[in-house]
Amino acid sequence: MINAVSTLDQIAAALEPYGLVLRGGFVFDEANSAPPPIEGVRAKSVVLVGHYGSSIWPHFIEWRRYRPDEPDPLDAWSKEVLTGVAGKIGAKAVFPSDTPYLPFQQWAKRAEGLLASPLGLLIHPEYGLWHAYRGALLFDRALDFPGCGPQRYPCDDCQDKPCLSACPVNAFSDGRYDVVRCRAHLASGEGGACLNGGCLARRACPVGREHAYNAPQMRFHMNAFAQG
Numbered sequence: 001m002i003n004a005v006s007t008l009d010q011i012a013a014a015l016e017p018y019g020l021v022l023r024g025g026f027v028f029d030e031a032n033s034a035p036p037p038i039e040g041v042r043a044k045s046v047v048l049v050g051h052y053g054s055s056i057w058p059h060f061i062e063w064r065r066y067r068p069d070e071p072d073p074l075d076a077w078s079k080e081v082l083t084g085v086a087g088k089i090g091a092k093a094v095f096p097s098d099t100p101y102l103p104f105q106q107w108a109k110r111a112e113g114l115l116a117s118p119l120g121l122l123i124h125p126e127y128g129l130w131h132a133y134r135g136a137l138l139f140d141r142a143l144d145f146p147g148c149g150p151q152r153y154p155c156d157d158c159q160d161k162p163c164l165s166a167c168p169v170n171a172f173s174d175g176r177y178d179v180v181r182c183r184a185h186l187a188s189g190e191g192g193a194c195l196n197g198g199c200l201a202r203r204a205c206p207v208g209r210e211h212a213y214n215a216p217q218m219r220f221h222m223n224a225f226a227q228g
């Protein structure tokens with residue numbers, strides 16, 4: 001195995017100017033098999049890249065000033081940044097919106113030891129529900145990652161589970177997320193609180209509230225989702 005520390009340090013340094021962070025990684029095995037070969041090369045390791053809170057926002061907004069007409073601006077920004085970083089370190093960048101969908105949440109569980117909240121989003125013990133993935137770097141070699149055990153799972157200690165009762169149309173009532181009901185509410189003219197301030201179920205979670213996205217980022221994601 002190749003010692004990954006210098007590679008990981010290199011990636012972290014390359015991501016830092018964009019407010020992006022390393023979100024762990026692992027060597028593929030039977031439990032988490034590699035995606036099909038890309039350009040004839042099968043990946044051996046994966047490193048996840050994302051953000052906590054609004055760390056990317058000022059960098060993305062600055063970039064967007066010069067690309068006001070980009071149809072999927074956050075995806076386009078992520079692709080530009082990560083493809084550049086991947087080229088410098090001999091990796092291949094892949095993205096959450098690539099189809100067929102790559103199992104980003106399964107990878108993230110393994111890479112950072114997170115578990116899913118009742119909403120479907122992975123919950124982080126410090127940042128709560130306020131984090132996401134912007135891409136992943138695939139390597140054709142086995143990197144030697146520092147170990148990552150399971151993290152504390154905040155939902156175990158959360159008696160009242162306010163996330164499950166905060167949605168005005170009970171989109172999480174049957175143990176699953178009713179996306180049709182959610183989108184109908186957003187389109188009904190009654191969903192202003194969600195569209196402008198963010199999903200009320202997500203906002204009801206007490207964990208990592210101080211890392212909730214800023215207002216423009218909240219509106220951006222909700223409007224992109226509502227139009228999606």
Ligand code: B12
Nearest residue numbers: 096101102103104105106120121122132133179199221225
């Ligand atoms: C399709 C999709 C959706 C669909 C369907 C989700 C679903 N039922 O699976 C819709 C459009 C509903 C959706 C909505 C949202 N999504 Co979405 N979505 C995806 C996407 C592109 C593919 C999911 C998939 O099928 N993967 C393929 C399978 C094989 O991979 P997987 O890891 O096994 O998939 C897991 C998920 O499907 C998950 N899951 C099951 N039910 C639900 C329900 C929800 C709400 C979510 C988020 C996940 C989820 O369980 C699977 C097993 O771990 C992923 C990115 C990705 N490539 O994974 C983002 C992703 C799961 N979404 C994400 C987010 C943030 C959202 C939104 C909050 C968007 C927003 N507004 O910001 C919303 C939630 C709605 C709301 N009210 O706010 C994040 C989750 C980050 C995290 N902290 O866990 C991801 C990882 C994208 C990213 N860039 O980080 N999403």
Ligand code: SF4
Nearest residue numbers: 117155158162163205
């Ligand atoms: S409100 Fe409680 S159960 Fe819901 S996501 Fe937050 S910690 Fe987990």
Ligand code: SF4
Nearest residue numbers: 167182194199200201
């Ligand atoms: S965005 Fe609003 S309607 Fe949709 S799940 Fe969240 S709280 Fe419910």
